[in-house]
Amino acid sequence: MDFDLTADQRQLKRDTIAFARRKLGSRVVDDDEGSRFPVEDWRKCADFGVLGWPVPTSYGGRGLDPLSTMIALEALGYGCADNGLVFAVNNHLWGCAIYILMHGTEEQKNRFLKPMCQGTLIGAHALSEPETGSDVLSLRTTAELDGDHYLLRGTKCFISNGPQADIFVVLARTGGQGGPQNELSAFLVTADLPGFKKTREFSKMGLRTTPLGEIEFDNVPVPAANRIGREGAGYSIFTSTIEWERSFMFASQVGAMERLLDTSLDHAGSRRQFGRTIGSFQAVAHQIADMKIRLELARLILYRVGWLKREGRLALLDATIAKIFVSESLVQTALSAVDIHGARGYLTDLGIERELRDALGGPIYAGTSSVQRGILAELLGLQGVLSGEPERPRRDTT
Ligand SMILES: Cc1cc2nc3c(=O)[nH]c(=O)nc-3n(C[C@H](O)[C@H](O)[C@H](O)COP(=O)(O)OP(=O)(O)OC[C@H]3O[C@@H](n4cnc5c(N)ncnc54)[C@H](O)[C@@H]3O)c2cc1C
Incomplete structure (x- = not known):
């Protein structure tokens, strides 16, 4: 098992972070306050190729393999302060384009994918x-x-x-x-x-x-x-496609978790109280350690899904675990970031409170955490957890 990124993946990650930091999210405080969709930034994402990352070049995309797409989305989430823009990109890709890619006819792919990669057709x-x-x-x-x-x-x-x-x-x-x-x-x-x-x-x-x-x-x-x-076939198409949405859509949240960790680490190392940096207090240091643990585990489970999809394998169980773990981890990490920044974490200008508000939707959209736990329990063999239907008698499989 090789956990190293390839040279191309490392370059993609560096380029995407540099692009997202330099070009995206500069008006996020005002756009958030006014609930405005950042049209200009959407166009920049299209020009950089973001909207076609997983789409084959023959349909106008960049043709990244699933694992590289996962890494690129993580980098986008890390570099772009506007989580709403990143969420819009992810909905476009994993709520719409992926259905056409996986199940569309040639005519549908030729008609819709190119303008979707160019950002002139927005998907939902x-x-x-x-x-x-x-x-x-x-x-x-x-x-x-x-x-x-x-x-x-x-x-x-x-x-x-x-x-x-x-x-x-x-x-x-x-x-x-x-x-x-x-x-x-x-x-x-x-x-x-x-x-x-x-x-x-x-x-x-x-x-x-x-x-x-x-x-x-x-x-x-x-x-x-x-x-x-x-x-x-709508329901079976939905259930086979949702494993992409429940994992790839959350890769950018891993990037957001790393950004919050960096910011919190900086603050814990520089803010002084009682004659010491606050990071020297165990209560703060342990929160930082937990942020790092969540980040690394979230990344591992998502890369595993990326790898499974690259190998053309089913990933429903792993995607379900990823959806629960990543979305709930981001909420915990954002709560810790607010706590570590004290009053500054509560102010609008610094953006930490926005990160928390943005994170709270994750355990709801693309299927709530409770429903995901029910799916997981059913995948493990328990019956009727979601529907409440009576148990069927167990079949003797020996
Ligand atoms: C930010 C955001 C973006 C969204 N984007 C989209 C989108 O693009 N497209 C779209 O179609 N939808 C979207 N949604 C809707 C989202 O998919 C639903 O909110 C979600 O599936 C839950 O449905 P509900 O809100 O009706 O809650 P309900 O299904 O009414 O659930 C309410 C509560 O009951 C619990 N519950 C329900 N059934 C069970 C069960 N069997 N076992 C245990 N607990 C259960 C739930 O976990 C939850 O706590 C979005 C939601 C949010 C917050």
Whole structure:
């Protein structure tokens, strides 16, 4: 097992950190306060190639392998102070582009991926609904086949990038036989179709530079050619793709954890109280040590997922562990950073309080921590943890 980065990966990491520090996030304090999407910085990300990192060069991307993509996203998260911008990038890649890459037709890839890499089409993932959050199979949006179109009806909410996005991966109910898992289909829905309405932008605690919105489909005629995969395969497409979202989306959080550790270490080494640096007090030093432990373990589990995906293997178990561990670790690390900086950690200008606000969404989006723990328990063989269904009798496997 080789834990070293290659020369190319080290260079990619250095270049990305330098780009993100120099070019991104300079207006984050104001943009956060005004909940503004940083359009200019989005364009810079496109020009640097960020929006096409995992996309093959034949479709306009940079063609990075999954492990290198993970490393680049971590570097972006480390160098860019605007976590909202980085979250918008990750939603574009792992909520939308990855569905086209993994399950799209040649026609869909040729049509959508190039403008997505160029940043002129912004992607989003529209799954959640007013009555449907964790319980994906109960979603109510319907898609009814009508000639060569599906008529889409329903409402989707809490859609990251929604107010800015041009193309949405939408899961809708098409009906069918064989139980709820075969009743959903996935579609690529563009915002220019008649009956597509962006109805609301939500105000929120953190990640305020990523717009979060609600959309309505009022008999939207979605071409059948925009269906992803076969009719009824939506849920299996979702479950096979979500392992990318639940891991790669969190690589940038590892970068944010390292940035918080650096800042806290500097402060602990320079701030003096009682005639000593505060880092010499065990209460502070142990928090710094815990920040480092979380950082290294978070990086290890994510690189493992990156490696598994590079080898073309399933990574659901590891991605689930990664989602829980990284998102919860970032919250703990941000809390420690606020504590170590005292009143300065609580002020807006330094940005530490913003890091905490930004971190708190992580254990909710892409599936809550509780639901991830339920998935993990079920992957380990326990039954009915998520659905509450009665246990089936154990089959004798000997
Ligand atoms: C910043 C942010 C960005 C988001 N972006 C998107 C997006 O781009 N696209 C999108 O579709 N959605 C998005 N969401 C929505 C997100 O996916 C949902 O909030 C999440 O899946 C939980 O759904 P819910 O909010 O309806 O909570 P609910 O499902 O109502 O859950 C409420 C509580 O009950 C618990 N719970 C529910 N079921 C179980 C169970 N079986 N076992 C144990 N506990 C359970 C949950 O853990 C939680 O604590 C975003 C959310 C946030 C905060």
